Amino acid sequence: MSIKALQDQLADFADRRDWGPFHTPRNLVLALTGEVGELAAEYQWLTEAEAAKAMDDPEKARAIRLEMADVLIYLLRLATVVDVDLDAAVREKLAINESRFPPA
Template sequence: MTPIEDLAARLREFVAAREWEPFHTPKNLAMALAGETGELLAEFQWLTPEEAATVMADPAAGARVRAELGDVMTYLVRLADALGVDLVEAAHAKLDESERRYDPETYRGTARKAPPLP
C-alpha cells in the first residue's frame, strides 16, 4: 500500500471504531475540509511574506501550522476515500492539464490565468 492508502485505511478504522460513518458524508467532509483550510489560512493571515516563509522556525507557530496541515490532509484523504477518488491520480491528471494550459514560453514569470482548454 502507498502512504496515502495506509492513511485512508487508518482513518476508515478510526471512523468505524467510533461509528462516525453516518456523519462522514461527502458534503460534511467537504465542509470540514473547508473549515480546516480556513484554520490553516488564519495562521498566515496577518504575516508578512517573509514571516510566512519562516513560520516553521517559530516552535509554537510551527506546531499550529503542522496541526492544521494534518487536519487538512486527513479530511482531504477521508473525502477522497468516501468518493472513491485516487488522490495521486487526480493530482497527476490536474498537473497534466496545467502543463497543457501553461506552456513555459508563454507563462514563465507571470501569474496570469490561462484561458480554459477547448
C-alpha cells in the same frame, strides 16, 4: 506511507468510532473548508517576511503542521467516501497543467 495506506488508517479510525453516518460528502467538504480556514488563520495578519519565517518558530510551526494535517485528513476521508483515487486524480491534473502552463 502511501495515500492508500493513510486512507485505510483514517477509515479504520472513523469506523472504530462509528463516524460513518457523519462522514458524508457534504459534511466532509464543510469540515475541510473549516480546517483550511484554521490553516489560513495561522498566517493571518503576518507580513510576507513574518509568513516566510513562520516555520522558524517551533510553536507556530507545530500549529501550522497540525492544521495542514487536519486539511489532509479531511481531504483523504472525502476521497475515500466519494471513491476518488487521489493518486490518479493528481496525475491527471498534473498532465492538464503541463498542457496549460508549458515551461518557460
